[in-house]
Amino acid sequence: MTSEVVESSSIATLNNPTKLDFQGLEAMDSKFFGFVPSRSMASKDPAGKNSDIAIRLRAVMDAEGFGTQDAFAERLKVEKKRLNNALVGYPLSIELAQRIKQVVPGITRDWLYDGDEGGLPVSLRDRLREAETRLRVGAGRASGTKNRSTTSTAKRSTARAS
Numbered sequence: 001m002t003s004e005v006v007e008s009s010s011i012a013t014l015n016n017p018t019k020l021d022f023q024g025l026e027a028m029d030s031k032f033f034g035f036v037p038s039r040s041m042a043s044k045d046p047a048g049k050n051s052d053i054a055i056r057l058r059a060v061m062d063a064e065g066f067g068t069q070d071a072f073a074e075r076l077k078v079e080k081k082r083l084n085n086a087l088v089g090y091p092l093s094i095e096l097a098q099r100i101k102q103v104v105p106g107i108t109r110d111w112l113y114d115g116d117e118g119g120l121p122v123s124l125r126d127r128l129r130e131a132e133t134r135l136r137v138g139a140g141r142a143s144g145t146k147n148r149s150t151t152s153t154a155k156r157s158t159a160r161a162s
Contacts (some may be wrong), residue, residue, distance in 0.1 A: 042090050042091050043091075044088070044089045044090050045089035045090075045091075046089075047089060048088055048089040049087060049088050049089060050089075050139045051089045052115060053086065053089075053091075053092050053112065053113065054086065054087050054088065054089055055132060055135050055136060055139065056111065056112055056115065056128075056132065057083075057086055057087055057092070057100075057112070058087065058131075058135050059128050059131035059132040059135055060072075060100065060104055060107065060112075060128065060131075062131035062134070062135070063124070063127035063128050063130070063131040064104055064127075069083055069084060069087065075103055076096070076099045076100065076103055077099065078096060078099060082096060083096070092112060092113065094109075097109050097112050097113070100112060104124075105124075106120060106121040106124045107120070107124065108120060111128070117129075
């Protein structure tokens with residue numbers, strides 16, 4: 001009679017929806033249950049602080065007269081480390097781009113992300129171009145002058161003089 005009681009109690013346990021019987025499962029992993037792995041951290045641009053977006057952010061700081069990252073971060077009302085992430089090559093968040101748009105009249109997200117000058121006011125565009133050129137020359141990546149060396153410039157000026 002005791003074996004009948006044991007059998008009936010084990011059947012009750014297996015049919016009880018409040019108890020889970022994991023016997024036979026070797027592993028409870030994402031493959032079995034179909035969990036999507038969590039997103040990894042944002043990847044840093046290999047160019048780092050010389051990435052296009054980082055240089056454009058520095059150009060905004062220069063053109064608009066924000067002397068330091070601290071001053072720019074304070075004006076944007078963000079922590080300095082959030083701004084610094086974008087300045088060292090991590091992706092620019094939509095929220096940070098939106099705050100920059102609010103603080104710098106005329107700036108567009110198209111310019112911040114892609115360098116598209118189409119929607120910029122002319123005066124802002126000119127200031128940003130000048131600042132960006134200075135920064136790229138300092139980083140050794142001037143637009144349109146990538147392969148020009150000082151020796152070739154010197155040779156041209158010598159040839160003109162003679």
